[in-house]
Amino acid sequence: MIHAIGLTKTFETRKGAVEAVRGVRIEVAEGEIVAFLGPNGAGKTTTMRLLTTLLKPTSGTATIAGHDLFADPTGVRRRIGYVAQGATVSPMGYVGEDLEVQARLYGLRPAEARARVREVLAQLDLTGVEQRVAGSLSGGQRRRVDIAMGLLHRPALLFLDEPTTGLDPQSRANLWGHIRRLRDDEGVTVFFSTHYLDEADALCDRVLIIDHGRIVTEGTPAQLKAGIGPDATLDDVFLTVTGRELREEAVA
Numbered sequence: 001m002i003h004a005i006g007l008t009k010t011f012e013t014r015k016g017a018v019e020a021v022r023g024v025r026i027e028v029a030e031g032e033i034v035a036f037l038g039p040n041g042a043g044k045t046t047t048m049r050l051l052t053t054l055l056k057p058t059s060g061t062a063t064i065a066g067h068d069l070f071a072d073p074t075g076v077r078r079r080i081g082y083v084a085q086g087a088t089v090s091p092m093g094y095v096g097e098d099l100e101v102q103a104r105l106y107g108l109r110p111a112e113a114r115a116r117v118r119e120v121l122a123q124l125d126l127t128g129v130e131q132r133v134a135g136s137l138s139g140g141q142r143r144r145v146d147i148a149m150g151l152l153h154r155p156a157l158l159f160l161d162e163p164t165t166g167l168d169p170q171s172r173a174n175l176w177g178h179i180r181r182l183r184d185d186e187g188v189t190v191f192f193s194t195h196y197l198d199e200a201d202a203l204c205d206r207v208l209i210i211d212h213g214r215i216v217t218e219g220t221p222a223q224l225k226a227g228i229g230p231d232a233t234l235d236d237v238f239l240t241v242t243g244r245e246l247r248e249e250a251v252a
């Protein structure tokens with residue numbers, strides 16, 4: 001679903017070139033849930049923005065959901081959903097209305113758009129919130145509305161940038177259930193970044209860790225932990241490969 005080789009992004013700034021992403025290789029198979037971890041400034045968001053066509057790579061090759069990232073970015077966009085960091089729905093907007101506008105932008109007729117909105121809200125256990133303003137929903141519900149926005153056009157691949165940041169533990173665990181169900185029931189492949197190692201451990205099939213713009217390790221949580229030693233946790237893996245504690249980063 002994702003085949004990226006040698007993906008590089010260099011930002012030219014007044015202070016010189018910043019090599020944010022330095023030749024990463026990312027392979028994600030259909031139906032996988034993959035967690036993307038790294039310290040602050042490691043290159044996670046830049047990589048996500050490259051893979052979702054929001055930034056143009058400096059070099060590399062990539063096929064995303066069957067479309068070439070360079071030759072056919074529009075084809076890529078049709079097949080992917082991207083839920084950026086933080087809330088994207090307006091707190092003052094009515095949930096149903098906002099979703100319907102988005103669905104219309106994807107080319108659905110009014111009746112189709114309404115039906116699709118109902119369907120997506122039901123998938124995310126949000127039936128009945130159409131008439132609510134987003135600002136009146138709980139943090140977890142609002143995050144699910146954000147995800148609903150990204151699912152309206154039935155993407156095969158969903159990118160989530162730190163989907164659970166700012167949520168309480170119960171809402172986080174609840175969201176994991178929804179993400180897993182999207183994969184299990186709808187066949188959606190999920191690539192998400194997170195600052196929470198417990199989340200990666202609980203939710204994903206495979207972990208990629210990026211540091212200084214390079215993938216420093218990857219594997220299933222079990223493989224990565226076994227590589228460190230008996231009783232190792234993903235925190236131990238992270239500390240070993242990056243020399244830093246992710247938990248400190250999350251609150252920094």
Ligand SMILES: Nc1ncnc2c1ncn2[C@@H]1O[C@H](COP(=O)(O)OP(=O)(O)OP(=O)(O)O)[C@@H](O)[C@H]1O
Pocket residue numbers: 011012013018019020038039040041042043044045046047
């Ligand atoms: N538009 C830009 N211009 C210049 N440098 C940038 C730009 N965007 C990102 N960078 C730099 O690229 C590096 C990677 O940033 P990026 O936001 O991808 O990291 P991240 O892993 O997502 O970090 P965080 O966890 O803090 O969100 C950082 O050094 C950052 O300062």
